[in-house]
Amino acid sequence: MKPVPAPLSAEDDLRSAETQAGAFQAVREARRSELAEDYVELIAELIAHFGEARPVDIASRLGVTAPTVAKxxxxxxxxxxxxxxxxxxxxxxxxxxxxxxECRVRHDIVVRFLIRLGLDAETAEQDAEGIEHHVSARTLALFAAFAERRGQPETR
Structure with a gap:
């Protein structure tokens, strides 16, 4: 039978609630900026490759409608x-x-980190699209340091 953990004191419970609320607030803020970040990152890529970013191309690459892009x-x-x-x-x-x-740099760090863990490049690119918006600067710095290490990817 598993031991039952001791109940938290009111002070511990309050700290835990504050910590949890802070984490949820950070996620909400990341979600609010995620759409803008995806758009500007894509627009920069289109301009770099084609010299322009047309709304029709943005819609096609994001898989959304032209009115959504316009809005x-x-x-x-x-x-x-x-x-x-x-x-x-x-x-x-x-x-x-x-x-x-800034978004491109974050994306590249996350991709390199995931590849360094042993993930294939295609999956790393897909997964980085979500992770890059939700990772803190501190965690991103650790990802970058880990990605720069020499040697074989980690395996589990």
């Missing part, structure tokens, strides 16, 4: 991340380019 681009323009004119290509502002670069 999101309007919000990103209000937030100062993109510049656009109706029926024209989308371009990043300085703020948008900075965010896109």
């Amino acid at each position: 999101t681009l309007d919000r990103l323009a209000r937030d100062g991340l993109v510049m656009r004119a109706r029926y024209r290509s989308v371009f990043l502002t300085d703020q948008g380019r900075a965010l896109a670069e």
